[in-house]
Amino acid sequence: MSHDDLLSLGAWVLSRRLARRELSAETLVRACLARIAEREPELQAFVVVDAEGALAQARALDAGALRGLLHGLPLGVKDLFDTAELPTAYGSPIYAGHRPAADAAAVALCREAGAVVLGKTVTTEFATFHPGPTRNPHHPEHTPGGSSSGSAAAVAAAMVPLALGTQTAASVIRPAAFCGVVGYKPSFGRVSRAGVKSLSETLDTVGGFGHGVRDAALLGAVLTGDLRLLQWQDAAAPRIGLCPTPEWPQADADTQATWAQAVAALAPLAAEWVDAALPAGFATLVPLHKAIMAHEAARALAHERLRHREQLSPALRSLLDDGLAVSGQVQAANQAAAAPLRQQMDALFARHDVLLAPSTLGTAPAGLQATGDPLFCRAWTLLGLPCVHLPFSRGANGLPVGLQLVGRHGDDHRLLAWAEWAMQRLVR
């Protein structure tokens, strides 16, 4: 089997072959390294590739007992996660050459499950706006999205089968959409953020990327410790609630065409296909998210703001200044305004199994100076709901586009099963 054929299989199928010892971890790592040698000079998805370390890890795995669900699978780690063996700069010159004392919990859990940490992937500056050098694998003049830019691009280019990311506004779903891979943001609170550089206390969420839903689910099962995430087979047709959201007029023609495509493919097959009756205050979630994120960022990055202001990008300085203008009293009021919406949305899931919503305004914008608009993800992140991006379509310019499914808090396993159900019917 050629390298290309091997790398096209996705993490789930690869994990089966690795577990049966039909495929060695070393062979797979070498295939990834070969792909990286081809694509990385253009894409710049990685901050560092640890070829020697990965080969050593792979050989140790091949020589030993099966470790766990990720046995032998190469993993890209967003450079927002601490790694004891690799430098960790959080996308900022302040931390150039920084070497943490420990692996982030998510990294350690993946290692425990047998993953091979292949390298650190590019993040925007502290997971905010200022982009890194990564290019979109589908068109080098377009952004890969952010902030998990390198992880999404690396999976899209099959340089790694799986990669870790985080989402505070749209940082998993948006790069997944722009790069055409599955992105999975778990329910808030389910995955340890220990050792992940904090941006926003009540929003930051660890997630990941894979080629298909089952691949992302495999990573999700390790991150959450919930093996029900692997039960994605044979889900019954879901009751789908339609959530174009109040911001729908900002969706461009590509996203509108993608929505029409979903209607044609899924409406006849879903158990129900009805507009979701969003609570009255739903449209306030976007401005609430902005204010809450700014307030929390100005506090989480207090050390950098006070000691290294000159090394922050103008965009980040501006975000932190905005955050300082949001007092703790206003923050308390904003959180109090969001809380009942979480309860009302939870009640909505009595009528719908999953919600269908746009992921992005359209395909990846041209240019590498920005990573795209997080608009369609802010509300779901603030609500803390699990989300899966479904990469099933192409825009008029040929770049990837898709939609996201949103699940009930804590129902990640059902969400992933219905995401697999949907993808099987959207991509034929």
Next chain:
Amino acid sequence: MSHDDLLSLGAWVLSRRLARRELSAETLVRACLARIAEREPELQAFVVVDAEGALAQARALDAGALRGLLHGLPLGVKDLFDTAELPTAYGSPIYAGHRPAADAAAVALCREAGAVVLGKTVTTEFATFHPGPTRNPHHPEHTPGGSSSGSAAAVAAAMVPLALGTQTAASVIRPAAFCGVVGYKPSFGRVSRAGVKSLSETLDTVGGFGHGVRDAALLGAVLTGDLRLLQWQDAAAPRIGLCPTPEWPQADADTQATWAQAVAALAPLAAEWVDAALPAGFATLVPLHKAIMAHEAARALAHERLRHREQLSPALRSLLDDGLAVSGQVQAANQAAAAPLRQQMDALFARHDVLLAPSTLGTAPAGLQATGDPLFCRAWTLLGLPCVHLPFSRGANGLPVGLQLVGRHGDDHRLLAWAEWAMQRLVR
């Protein structure tokens, strides 16, 4: 004024004098250092005292403009918080000599407000059970409580007017009770945990210690950015809901006597004094807390569990093994069981302004091998509610004991105002 008189004033009064330049930061730091020289050899509240650094900070503050609410106030920092200038070992030999790259957000915010970081205070191992060397300032053969052992002892001995702590089970309220100071645990989610060693994703809460309620409120205002926490004057008499909790039979004679004392002092003055009608499932909160904390600890400390198991205490290894036995599926069910109790408890605050509850089984137990039972704090921590320990009484053995007030989520400012109201009537 003698050192002793000065140090007895508490942070709030000291902050007024510092702000009016009637007292210099250097004078106050020198008073604290003198007290530390007297008491620290016995108490061992500090991991490190940075005398030279603190004096340099104080002189810079005295020479410059007023910085903020904590201008010139010496601060003890639990050694669970990262500090860029001081070693940070999280109470574990694994991190002996570790020097973080940045200050934790809470530390940076206190510095921004003008606090002088005087040193790092003893924490139990990763804020769990295994104690440090700290002794109770009221009796050297008794535990100061944990995990924020050094911070509570340092404030109780007036070695610093304020200190930072964290609570995952009882780690602010219990040492405050055993050492006879005010401990304040804010509403979950309101204070950034950036740079605080993670133990439990959904439980860890940054809080602090002061001599009186207004002192702790001053620190709380900086941590939350909510200036309403300073409006503790002239609160109207509250409607007090009585919550001895289902575990009340485990309270000893001292705690029972303290409760009777509160009845005598407060019942005639409260706007209402009635039993709180706790939701049916309230008694499940203690076992839920234990299981959730264990699951999350086994994941947050995954790196230490995998790489440094031999350097973990037997008690912590046991906790992590318990946590590994709680699957992600069980964790999801436990979180789903806790969520409606949070809503039902929130509704309870329509009828009560604050809840009165025990803090500890009794006074500090004899011995330094354990830090006491967290029983009476587990439910409130799992509910995420703000808590204030009121140190108003003494047990039969002369050691401090008191009760806690619990507020509605997000109503920290009201809770602190009623805590001040209660203390003025309990201590005459």
